[in-house]
Amino acid sequence: MKEIKIVLPDGSKRAYPEGVTVKEVVSSLDPRVLAVTVAARFNRGLIDMNRSLTEDGTLELVDVASREGLEILRHSISHVMAQAVQDIFPGVLVSIGPAIEDGFYYDFEYDNTFTLEDLEKIETRMQEIIKEDLPFMREEVSRGEAISFFQGKGESYKVELLKDLPEEVKTVSLYRQGGYTDLCRGPHIPSTSMIRAFKLLNVAGAYWRGDERNKMLQRIYGTGFATRKDLEEYLRIIEEAKKRDHRKLGRDLDLFQVSEEAGAGLIIFHPKGTMLRTLIEDWERKEHLKRGYGMVMGPQILKVDLWKKSGHFDHYRENMYFTEVEGQSYGIKPMNCLSHMLIYKSKMRSYRDLPLRYFELGTVHRHEKTGVLHGLMRARQFTQDDAHILCTPEQLNSEIRAIADFVGYAMKIFGFEYEVELSTRPGNSIGTDEDWDLATSALENALKDNAMSYDINEGDGAFYGPKIDFKLKDALKRKWQCATIQCDFTLPERFDLTYVGADGEKHRPVMLHRVILGAIERFMGILIEHYGGAFPLWLSPVQAVLVTVTDRHIPYGETVCSQLLEAGIRVESDFRNEKLGYKIREAQTQKIPYMLVIGDKEMASGQVAPRERGGDNLGAMPVSSFIELVQDRCRRYL
Template sequence: MSEEIKEFSFENEEYRQTYWHTCSHIMAQAVKRLWPEVKLAIGPSIKEGWYYDMDAPFAFTPEHMTEIEAEMRKICKEKLKLERFELPREEAIKFMEEKGEPYKVELIQDLPEDAPISFYKQGEFTDLCAGPHLDSTGRVKGNAIKLLACNAAYWRGDSNRETLQRIYGIAFPKKEELDAYLERIEEAKRRDHRKLGKELGLFAFRDEAPGFPFYLPKGMVLKNTLIDYWRQVHKKWNYVEISTPQIMKRTLWETSGHWDHYKDNMYTTVIDGEDFAIKPMNCPGSILVYELEPHSYRDLPLRYGELGLVHRHELSGALHGMFRVRCFTQDDAHILLAKDQIKDEVIRIARLFDEVYSLFGLPYKIELSTMPEDHIGTREDWEKAENALADAITSIGKEYVVNPGDGAFYGPKLDFHIQDSLGRTWQCGTIQLDYQLPGRFDLEYTTSDGGKDVPVMIHRVVFGSIERFIGIITEHFAGAFPAWLAPVQVKILPVTDRALDYAKDLSDALDGQGFRVEVDDRNEKIGKKIREATLEKVPYMIVVGDRDMENKTVSVRTRAGEDLGAMSLEDFTAKLKEVVDSKVIQ
């Protein structure tokens, strides 16, 4: 085993990445054995598995992938030793030229003059690589390898360069682990929010507006219900809601620093001969609100909440359903406070986050992201801010891991990574501590002794964005939203036309109590109506026939197929109200 790896468990991140990196070399060797004319580019391990970019004179098909997998299994059985060696720069270039690998030659030429140029050899195959690797191809279990996909990729990410083919793969030490992973992938496909969004009538995307979602009627109910909940929570935690303009002058964004650090992601326009930008973030607007009147220490912390629609120019290749869009509603808050209030406020925000995520059944982990290279402010300010965040979160028994260099350009942050029902993680909530923007805008407040001081600003979101959070919970619940959140809470299914009037009376009664209800008045068999309502993932179905009309009852079923039997409308509404008000996850 490579000396860089101290633990041989697949639970160990370093070992896992080394395992997958070795698999990428095994795959490249298999491809070169089968098709020697293929040219190799790069083949790193990634978060889950690996990929290798290749230049082939043909398109890789599923049949090709099957051949590659079979050859990889042979290489694993051969138990080839992986041997590392170095060459001087000119020899390394000549070595790769002789092998007919132009992409490797280019990589070597771009390395620093004094950089060591290392290779790894396994049998007849040698690849340019910094390592580390396992010591033998026999360490990889050939029956637990799977090639997942092949996509187009530009060489070095440059659309003006060669188009390559990127083959993705995954592997595990045990076949059972691979099978479980592939089942999770299939389940993720079944839960894909883009698929469910279309089937459930929630949202849509059109070529006429790439990256800009269209909310359909049921999607608007879902969005507005989330927003109603957001407002309830923020009222409870003493936030005041504001709304700031969509378009503001370039000079504002220059003062905030966004024009220098974020301009490529901003949409701009010219009004009356002046440059304006559509806001990509809400924070400068909150600052302008703060400036409208003088403040003293008695006003702080001042908590502004804003459901602000922001626009960001994302590359078309990065767009992904509701997860990555070009306009979204950010559930923002900006808190102006004194430095000695930071710890208590961060603790308060963390508890708000805990309340919200617990409601949706979303456990989370926390990352502390520290100063990036592209930052404003002094290192001293950054250290104070980083220490303040760390101290606050550990004081309430929360753990965190450090994510070096990934802070916002104006300050460090605590990122909350929620985990969904498939075990996937999503970065949603964030608490960003900003010593910079208040000073850049000359904000101040009157202290208790009559002096002046500059407040600190905390930027924070809970959902992250309404759109992305809708995508996440659609997949988390597989479209079967809790009753309080479901666009349709009750569907009434009359068995015959004779029951139509009774069904509509029930609908009016439920609607009058604030429940979301539909009547399926089609001339269809009741079995079909039940099946379709179940596929629509409606929490409760009321089946009404002659006996129900005669007894003034309702026969209730759940989307899970549970028959709750006949009951009075009063009993059903009491049960439904309890479920909705408690926001329980059924």
């Protein structure tokens, strides 16, 4: 029998008979590893444990607890869920069921509505399937055979997916566990018994292929983990996230509202929410001015010809709104970069002028589908802390590094840790291969020079350039993509931007698109959930509330209020004829940092008695001392 040579995970090389499976190879090394290995890489290709090996190569194992391993596990759980659904509810059609961040889902066509009781039934059937220890078996068939198979089962969504594949795709893979077969690229876990911890979470509506013109399906969400402990921790975080939901806290703390009368995805900020936003924006303006940015402002609408010239009309128009004025078509801006390029182009530039850094808190509008709108996190109108830097190629490295440093400083100020990703060229890009290579190298070299660790996110760059994404981690360890740096050689070319070099000749500048916090609304939503509405003192819309014991203390309370306002302290007065304990509890519910109790002793001594929202009493002190305390604690931020 012919032998093949395999480089094993420890770097050693061993001969095996041709046709040996990955599972058999692993068993020959250490059978205990099988319990935590969901798949393998062979010659860099991801394959099932049941796959036969027929050539020499290098073998790497995928652990179930790794990011890649969890994705494979969760996708396998979604297949088990689909099997359970069809076992319990005959006639239900399946569509797609991918793994997603922290879980999985599957979309079903079902005439009735799935209930929470139905989810419990599905979970019970899934446990039965898991106990059956059904192997996931892969089969490759021609596209025609697959179409005939799913047509015979009445699975119209699978048939549509198959027919929409490119013509060059001649064969597809099917996966079967027990009596259930699904169209899937794989890989999958070896068998259902490897599923040890999962939970179905909820049901939501989802249009087929995300298009509201298509049929509304029912999407069942779930999650799965390598261990029961990990699952329980995740479920604990979900419950905590519900308490911190920015939409709930937005109502409770009187920060903002989304009104159907106004329109879906449009945020109305109340005074406290506007104050929070103003504090963030004022901080941004100050920090940008310190770093040599010029403040600019562009119009909300620009002629469609400009959007065609930039490439947005061809690549982004489904996310744009359009209007017509006196027979001229305009696009309502989804981005701020076009106006910034026109500012640059307004006069001749020299290499001595560069870099030019334009900063705009620019409000934009994007056509988001109703199904993805989510309070402040996903809105149709929002404001970006947008900046565009035009520089020489030689200045790219220092400018990118400076932005990365700015991001790091901002995340520290607002109390976040973060991770970094480098996103490369997508399929629908514009520009030359040479420009993309230069742009990608510039970003990567800057990250290396800043000694920053990063992951590669293949194919997720902007259509005009690669980008660095900064993903902050909140108090619940959830990741949010906010800051980004995009390197663009293409738009300066399209808009014929030039500068006169030291040689007296015209040269093309490079453009960096970047945001630090991202969309202000979205960042506010993240902040609300990160702090659970209990903002740090410098960010609190209300820093102190004056609480009088009786009506006779009101005149002194008004005097104290005036002193605090004059000193720039954000203060509210609660002079209602209510019990003191009730007013203190209400202030704590509003998560106000300080409650200043004013009674006979404070009035007689001309002092205040601050109480922190956590319950600690600071003791009586002069009003001036309290002002100094607040100002001192806020000084490093303002």
